[in-house]
Amino acid sequence: GAVVSQHPSRVICKSGTSVKIECRSLDFQATTMFWYRQFPKQSLMLMATSNEGSKATYEQGVEKDKFLINHASLTLSTLTVTSAHPEDSSFYICSGRVDRRNTDTQYFGPGTRLTVL
Amino acid sequence: KNQVEQSPQSLIILEGKNCTLQCNYTVSPFSNLRWYKQDTGRGPVSLTIMTFSENTKSNGRYTATLDADTKQSSLHITASQLSDSASYICVVNQGYSTLTFGKGTMLLVSP
Numbered sequence: 755g756a757v758v759s760q761h762p763s764r765v766i767c768k769s770g771t772s773v774k775i776e777c778r779s780l781d782f783q784a785t786t787m788f789w790y791r792q793f794p795k796q797s798l799m800l801m802a803t804s805n806e807g808s809k810a811t812y813e814q815g816v817e818k819d820k821f822l823i824n825h826a827s828l829t830l831s832t833l834t835v836t837s838a839h840p841e842d843s844s845f846y847i848c849s850g851r852v853d854r855r856n857t858d859t860q861y862f863g864p865g866t867r868l869t870v871l
Numbered sequence: 872k873n874q875v876e877q878s879p880q881s882l883i884i885l886e887g888k889n890c891t892l893q894c895n896y897t898v899s900p901f902s903n904l905r906w907y908k909q910d911t912g913r914g915p916v917s918l919t920i921m922t923f924s925e926n927t928k929s930n931g932r933y934t935a936t937l938d939a940d941t942k943q944s945s946l947h948i949t950a951s952q953l954s955d956s957a958s959y960i961c962v963v964n965q966g967y968s969t970l971t972f973g974k975g976t977m978l979l980v981s982p
Contacts, residue, residue, distance in 0.1 A: 758914075786968070797960065797972040798915070847914050851968055858968050862907075862914035 756782045758850050760863035767838055768871055775833045775866045777848030783828035784850030788860060789821075792845040804831045838870045873898040875973035877961050883979045888951055892976045894944040894961030902966040906935050906946045909958045909975065918946070918959075951980045 757780040767773050777787060786805050790798040802823050804810040810823040822834040835842055845867055849860040875896045884890050896904070903922045907915035919928045919935040921944070928935050932955075934947045948955055958975040965971070 760914075788968070795974070795977075797974045799972075800970070803968075845912070849914075858964070859917070859920075860968060860970070862916070864914045865912065867912065 756780075756850065756852055756859075756861040758784075758848065758861050758863040760846075760848060760866050762866060763864060764867045764869075766869045766871065769839050770837055772834055772836045773838055773868060775835075775846055775848075775868075777831045777833070777850070777863055779829045779850040779861075782850065782852055782861075784831075784852070785828060786851040787825055787831040788849045788851070789823060789831075789833050790847045790849070792847060792865075798847060801833075835868065838868070840870045843868055843870045873963075873965070873971045875961055875963055875971050877959075877973040877976050879976060880974070881977040881979070883981055884951055886951060886953055886980050886982050889947065889949050890951060890978065892946045892948075892959050892961075892978070894946070894973055896942050896944070896961070896963045896971070896973075898942075898963040898965055898971045900965050901939065901942075902964045904935075904937055904944050905962045905964070906933070906944075907960040907962060909960055911957070915960055915962075948978075953980050953982060956980045 759778045761776045789801045801816045802810045802812045804825040812818045825831040847865045849862045878893045905920045906918045909915040921937045932949045937944045960975040961973040963971045
C-alpha cells in the first residue's frame, strides 16, 4: 500500500508562533493532497485540498492566511499554522490521493498533534 | 444534507467476542464506502472498500456489508483481540475524493 509520512508527529509551541507540518508521500506521487483537522472524539474535518503547483482550495470557514499550504512537489505538501493560538490545538492529518481503476483512494498520514500553550 | 451516522458511539467487549458496528448514510451521489481503523493518536488505515454493487467484503477478521438500497453498512469483527481497540470510522465517497466521515465508534476490547 501507499505510505504517507508526517513530520513532526508532535509539536508544542507558544501562542503567537508559527508551526510547519510536512506531509510526504513516500512511495507514490500524489497530485492531490488533503489536510484534515480532528478534534477529540470528532470526525476528520477537511481543511483544504492541495494540488501540486497550484494554490490550495480551502473549505468554508478555514482561514487561508492562517493555514498556509504549499504543495511544491508531487511528494511533499506543507501546512504552516501562522500565529498559532490555543484554539488551534488539534490533530492534523494529511492524505495523498491515488487514482486506480476509476476508484480514487486517499492514504492517510499518521497525524501531527499540535498543542499551543 | 450528506451525513454519515455511526452506532454505537462506543462499545466495550471481552477479548475473543464478536461485535458489529453500524453505519447509516444519506450521502448522494455514492461512489464507494470504506471502513477505517484509527488507533489513538494515529491516522486512519483502510480496512475495506465497497462499491455500489458489492454486498460483502472481508479482510481477515473484519467483514463489511453494504445495503445500497437502505444505505446501511456494517462492520463485523470476529474473535476480537486487544489490538482491535481503536476508533472505527465509516467514510462515504461521493466521487473524486468528496468524502463524508462518520464520527466513528470507539471500540475497547477488554481482557
